[in-house]
Amino acid sequence: MEEELTKLTNIKQKLLYWQETIIMQLYNEMDQINSELEYEELLEISKYVYMYQLLRARYLLMYHKSNEAFKILKNIQRKLNRLSPYETNLLMHTFGIYYLEKQDYISAIQSFKSIQITVYNNPEYYYHLAVAYHTTQSPMLAYYYAEKAHQYFKNINNYLRVIDAEMLMLIQVKNDFSTDDEIIKRLKNLIKSCELCSALDRKARVLHNLAFEYLRRSNYELASIYYKESMAITDPVSNSYLLSLEGYIRSSLEGGLLPKNELILLAENGFTIAKKMNSLLYIHLFKLLIYLLKCKEKEYHQYLVDKALPMFSKNGFYYLIERSNKELFNYYSTMRLNDQAMEIAKLLIKKLI
Numbered sequence: 001m002e003e004e005l006t007k008l009t010n011i012k013q014k015l016l017y018w019q020e021t022i023i024m025q026l027y028n029e030m031d032q033i034n035s036e037l038e039y040e041e042l043l044e045i046s047k048y049v050y051m052y053q054l055l056r057a058r059y060l061l062m063y064h065k066s067n068e069a070f071k072i073l074k075n076i077q078r079k080l081n082r083l084s085p086y087e088t089n090l091l092m093h094t095f096g097i098y099y100l101e102k103q104d105y106i107s108a109i110q111s112f113k114s115i116q117i118t119v120y121n122n123p124e125y126y127y128h129l130a131v132a133y134h135t136t137q138s139p140m141l142a143y144y145y146a147e148k149a150h151q152y153f154k155n156i157n158n159y160l161r162v163i164d165a166e167m168l169m170l171i172q173v174k175n176d177f178s179t180d181d182e183i184i185k186r187l188k189n190l191i192k193s194c195e196l197c198s199a200l201d202r203k204a205r206v207l208h209n210l211a212f213e214y215l216r217r218s219n220y221e222l223a224s225i226y227y228k229e230s231m232a233i234t235d236p237v238s239n240s241y242l243l244s245l246e247g248y249i250r251s252s253l254e255g256g257l258l259p260k261n262e263l264i265l266l267a268e269n270g271f272t273i274a275k276k277m278n279s280l281l282y283i284h285l286f287k288l289l290i291y292l293l294k295c296k297e298k299e300y301h302q303y304l305v306d307k308a309l310p311m312f313s314k315n316g317f318y319y320l321i322e323r324s325n326k327e328l329f330n331y332y333s334t335m336r337l338n339d340q341a342m343e344i345a346k347l348l349i350k351k352l353i
Helices: 002-024 027-038 041-045 049-062 066-077 085-101 105-113 125-135 139-155 159-173 177-196 200-216 220-232 239-254 260-277 280-293 297-315 318-334 338-352
Strands: none
Touching: 002 027, 002 049, 027 049, 041 049, 049 066, 049 085, 066 085, 085 105, 085 125, 105 125, 105 297, 125 139, 125 159, 139 159, 159 177, 159 200, 177 200, 200 220, 200 239, 220 239, 239 260, 239 280, 260 280, 280 297, 297 318, 318 338
16 A cells, blocks of 8 residues: 555656656656656556646647647546646646647637636746737737746746747837847847757747848848748748748748749648648648739639638737738729728728727
8 A cells, every 4th residue: 555655646746747847848858757657557546647638638739749639638628527726727728738739829818818827836828828919919918928937937947948938028029110120139149049059949930030020121031041041940841831931932022032933832832731731821821822923813812801811810810810901901992892992991990999
């Protein structure tokens, strides 16, 4: 009996350490503990079984295995009344991360906002909430929660996650044009920090954001250079790669940097990858790019109205919603479709109020 009690105590400690390695993103240690726990027979009959399953789902999401994680989460959700208050909050946190992975940012925010931090006591979720607010174009809230996450990561001496939070904070101040040069400088400093830590995945993200800053300033040549650098160190079958590829094609098109036939091939390649990944967002984005590059103006705007824009609206892609509405307003105005143009104008004015 004493031996069994000791094993249970060890299981609890191992689960807590597993959660710590996941938060710290220590992949080697995280994988090792996962392997050990898979062969732990006592887990299934212990009071820690739900904690294990929740951390297992979180572990799978670290490797973008969202479908496997979702099955676990839905199964646990059916047993909600058996969970401890901490496990209930961990469930909401993990569901939120799942929704981030699926690019459903409105659902992600709803999950994160249901967390009771006094019970959960895991400030890491502030970072995930900041990511969701950033994507839904809520810069003040994104900065607020990114700053809280930044302080937490500093407190636990996790420099790589400090870089994540700092980058998120930095890109929230992009509308303050007096800080443009400072933003560029700080992004380049972050790239050096990533290189010192040999953090290629983070370097790719910073390069992408640097490219976007140059695209925003209509410096298409530098934007295309940094998008290409980001793509070079990113897994080509990933959302991150497709995001940078889309930016690379748009900056090259706007700047007249590559012939259209080359850009069409790039867009078709992006569309093929998106279909392989079953990534609806990028299926829409690359389908639109193909219509745009082939000068199929009518098909482009019809696809935007019928398929892309409803999906952007459902999932909270406010940057894409605003961009799409501006494109539709210009198109309807040019085609003298005044009623449709007026409806879009109302939406744009509402956004400004």
